[in-house]
Amino acid sequence: MAGVLTAAVWDVAVVGAGPAGAVTAYAAARRGLSVILLDKATFPRRKVCGCCLNAHALSALAAVGLGDLPHKLGAVPLTRVALAAKGRTATLPQVGSVSLSRDAFDGALIRAATDAGANFRQGVAVKLGGRDAGVWHLDAGGPVRARQLVDASGLNGRLLNPDPVVSPTARLGAGTVIDYPAGDYARGTIYLGAGRGGYVGLVRLEDGRLDVAAAFDAAHVRASGSLAAAADAVLREAGMPTLPLNAPWKGTPPLTRRSQQIAGPGWFAVGDAAGYIEPFTGEGMAWAVAGAASLAPLLALPDGEAVAAAWRGAYRKHVVARQYPCRAIAAVLRAPRLCGVVVQVLQGWPAAAGPVVRQLNRPLTASLRGI
Numbered sequence: 001m002a003g004v005l006t007a008a009v010w011d012v013a014v015v016g017a018g019p020a021g022a023v024t025a026y027a028a029a030r031r032g033l034s035v036i037l038l039d040k041a042t043f044p045r046r047k048v049c050g051c052c053l054n055a056h057a058l059s060a061l062a063a064v065g066l067g068d069l070p071h072k073l074g075a076v077p078l079t080r081v082a083l084a085a086k087g088r089t090a091t092l093p094q095v096g097s098v099s100l101s102r103d104a105f106d107g108a109l110i111r112a113a114t115d116a117g118a119n120f121r122q123g124v125a126v127k128l129g130g131r132d133a134g135v136w137h138l139d140a141g142g143p144v145r146a147r148q149l150v151d152a153s154g155l156n157g158r159l160l161n162p163d164p165v166v167s168p169t170a171r172l173g174a175g176t177v178i179d180y181p182a183g184d185y186a187r188g189t190i191y192l193g194a195g196r197g198g199y200v201g202l203v204r205l206e207d208g209r210l211d212v213a214a215a216f217d218a219a220h221v222r223a224s225g226s227l228a229a230a231a232d233a234v235l236r237e238a239g240m241p242t243l244p245l246n247a248p249w250k251g252t253p254p255l256t257r258r259s260q261q262i263a264g265p266g267w268f269a270v271g272d273a274a275g276y277i278e279p280f281t282g283e284g285m286a287w288a289v290a291g292a293a294s295l296a297p298l299l300a301l302p303d304g305e306a307v308a309a310a311w312r313g314a315y316r317k318h319v320v321a322r323q324y325p326c327r328a329i330a331a332v333l334r335a336p337r338l339c340g341v342v343v344q345v346l347q348g349w350p351a352a353a354g355p356v357v358r359q360l361n362r363p364l365t366a367s368l369r370g371i
Helices: 004-007 019-028 055-063 104-115 216-226 227-238 283-300 304-320 325-333 334-350 348-362
Strands: 011-015 037-041 076-085 088-099 119-122 127-131 135-139 143-151 174-179 190-196 198-205 210-216 250-254 268-269
Touching: 011 019, 011 135, 011 268, 019 104, 019 283, 037 104, 037 143, 037 227, 037 325, 055 088, 055 283, 076 198, 076 334, 088 190, 088 334, 104 119, 104 127, 143 283, 174 216, 174 227, 190 227, 210 216, 210 227, 216 227, 268 283, 283 304
Parallel strands: 011 037, 011 143, 037 119, 076 190, 143 268
Antiparallel strands: 076 088, 127 135, 135 143, 174 210, 174 250, 190 198, 198 210
């Protein structure tokens, strides 16, 4: 293994094998570039995620030639969103979205990358050694050299951006996947419960398990005593069925953040490492896949500031511009009284949510199709 790591100067080294990193590695390898994909985790691994792919995410997968992948993995079509607050529930239509476990999705994306020619190494902590004569030097259980470096290391990543700008109102992410009777939370529906301390989303996966993803105020978690208790309080306030308090929850750092730089000579940040805000019905993975789809063509171009500037522009167009509806939804969910009013309105007039739903699910622009 060490010989493989030291044998060559790779065209591209991608650090982080989540959706953003794996799709970047896959798309770059398809262009004939030599790619090494590195991750400190051993797969499959637990991941806090809503496990939803909306129409935007699915169109991004199609743009890189992976449009049939969710269907092959048994992804569950989603037809409704049930939004609950203050004991009221509004049911809205959801078109063109699916739920899919991260175990299955991440593994399939990594296999697609390796089938395309990328070399994958897991369970290796990556340390940055600097750049010399246009070549990056990394330590990943052995020396790795690469001309282009992609940071897809996620919210915890500090490879190229040691000091991200974190919003003072950022919530903490939390999640669990559990075996849970099918009666309360039905297959094909996204459930979202909002309360004073945050919100909790729930969806059935392809294997019948229940995926739970939440965003909590840090003060709410401290007052509750645990992530499980924080979720229990929000679900009770929303009027939704509660979960076992012994479920194995996992937390994240504060969610809403941005990197001070997302590109420079010979390097790019993509996915959560570039920036993140609270998602709701699959937007997080959509931003990851769409970002990777728009970055991959740039990796085949000569290194330079012009290419870095091109990535900044593409990121603003294909990721940042898509995040404004989520910012608006987050503002509503942070105001319990307003959220209760919105749910009451949507109970009688579900079509009022149509513009926001269409914006969140808007497919990729023609400039990205067929890349």
